[in-house]
Amino acid sequence: MSQSVLIVDDSPLMRKMLRRVFRMAELEFASIHEAGNGIEALAVFATEQVDLAFVDINMPEMNGLELIQRLAETGKLQTTKVVVISTERNEGRIDRLKRLGIHYLPKPFRPEDVCVMIDQILGESEIPR
DSSP: OOOEEEEEOSOHHHHHHHHHHHHHTTOOOSEEEEESSHHHHHHHHHHSOOSEEEEOSOOSSSOHHHHHHHHHHHTGGGTOEEEEEEOOOOHHHHHHHHHTTOEEEESSOOHHHHHHHHHHHHOGGGSOO
16 A cells, blocks of 8 residues: 655754665655645645655744644644654653544654554554565
């Protein structure tokens, strides 16, 4: 099954690194979109079907928590799996995200951690390798 991915992080280096991880792991996504903050991400959601989103929390203009709240309000969380990638260590906040069905991957992470998370969320049979 073809999956569309959105990387939402204000760091161009982090977005580039995630793309590299996908390539190294031979994950064949139908499309990979990028956004530097929540506002840019909402623009992508308005025009594209996004199956999986990697979202940083701490970003300018609209942070990841605000973006997730907007996605919940519009029903997008029912069709999009979200992985928060962040240095956030607030256990209460992380628990609230998990109760919303959001997955959490702490920074820094290893490329293998990203692959395990993707396999866990989408299942190996759904990701063309």
